[in-house]
Amino acid sequence: MAAKKILMLVGDYVEDYEVMVPFQALQMVGHVVHAVCPDKKVGFIVKTAIHDFEGAQTYSEKPGHNFQLNATFDEIDPKDYDALVIPGGRAPEYIRLNKRVLEIVQHFATENKPIAAICHGIQVLIAADVLKDKSCSAYPAIGSDINCVGGKYVPISVEEAYVDDNLVTAPAWPAHSQWLSKFLDVLGTKITL
Template identity: 55%
Template sequence: MTGTKRLLLLAGDYVEDYEIMVPYQALTMLGYTVDTVCPGKKKGDCVLTAIHDFEGAQTYSEKPGHRFVLNADFEAINHAAYAGLILPGGRAPEYLRLDAGVIALVRAFADRPLAAICHAAQLLAAARIISGRRVSAYPACRPDVELAGGVYADIAIDAAVTDGMLVTAPAWPAHPAWLAQFIAVLGAKVTLG
């Protein structure tokens, strides 16, 4: 990849562990600067993560995850400085969607590179930026997508969908698919060898 770009990753307590750790590490490995923020928390503070797994029950199971250290302050960010926004899932989107600053941030990326996985569709719906757009999410978020006017993409759990600059996926098994699609939306060229 040529050139360094900055990405913004929005976190909150009980964000899904894999959905914050893997994108942060993968995009950093590709040369991006990934600033991680959470409303009400500062650089150096932590968010608690939760590990969600699919173990044959009617819904996912949840276990304690890690303490993820934030590296930027939510209140100090300037969205114009970022090439894209990443919204991981877990339980965090449920309460983050009540924050007017979060909704304004998500709206600022409505026509810019934006990746949302799993329950992050709750943020997209609350920001009202998905009307008429094809959006994937964890299946329990289908009503949120449809009530916000989105077209729910019922895809495999390891797949992703791109609609313009918006990349969405149902859960962490889709990391290879959504990360590849998000990198393409960002205009990055990855060369191995």
Template identity: 55%
Template sequence: MGAKLLMLAGDFVEDYEMMVPFQALQAVGHEVHAVCPEKEDGDTVKTAIHDFRGDQTYLEERGHDFALNATMADVDPADYDGLVVPGGRAPEYLRTYDEVLETVRHFFEAEKPVAALCHGPQILAAAGVLDGYEMTSYPAVRAEVEAAGCSWVDEVTTDGNLVTGQAWPDHPEWIAQYLDLLGTEIDHGKPVAADD
């Protein structure tokens, strides 16, 4: 039986950081609810694609419309086994919503698995839950998360209930570490041809 996971979204969430874990976690049997304050099940958020081309910071382009599949106002965090916090530009304003911060605090108080990527840790810092953790984030967010009490490292990291990565290029390792934290077991058996 898969876990029931909550995923925070908002306009201009990073496209790959929303789409890839949303689909990957479902592909291995987890139920994932994507929510956004002030939006309902079936509404969409606009995504942004952050590309890394050797400039001093990322290039941002318009991504897709991502359809939410749950309503944040109806969510009880106690009903969920884990939380996913993608990056992009959404975290800078999502952290201003009390309901977002209260939701994040629940997962840390209950020591449930949390995966945060890129700018997502801005929300965790605002929620006041990072004190004592070893973690990573998008490098430009380092000062913010260190000010919130964590020690920053330059790699995908799991510390207690928290898995963090720097950006979408970290997906393979970041998602794998989150699956381990969730206790996900994947059958790596080989398919058998119909005539065998």
């Protein structure tokens, strides 16, 4: 298996587990992962937030870790990458306002390259207008937004992931094992024991 080059779009208050776990896990199996944030350069940090499910009507939020970027947003060319990862948290609500972020997402969708998005990361796909006729999961509060743009929201448990062609989605970080496993399948990554 040849290593894939994967682009990860992040921003301040990205969900801690949803950036840290895939960033490390994808590298662990041999892929190259470049994490970028609009208006930030290699070596800069983004603040993360830890979202948890503690019995309230929605998730709680606590300060997370600082996550260091390993590439510069203004220098990347999406044509150089095989796949895209968009973590959730609060970052998607503002990075989706960046025109270049949307163009990058549209490149991956148009070229039918693998895209993995989790939780609120789907907000970026919605803003990029790439969900028409696609089925996907997301944090449940985003389900109606997916339907409004011509996609189909798939309600699954928080531990599950959903695949539609090149698109791998999940409701939140408890789905990491399923989400990352399905993403590796879409990437063509084989792990033998």
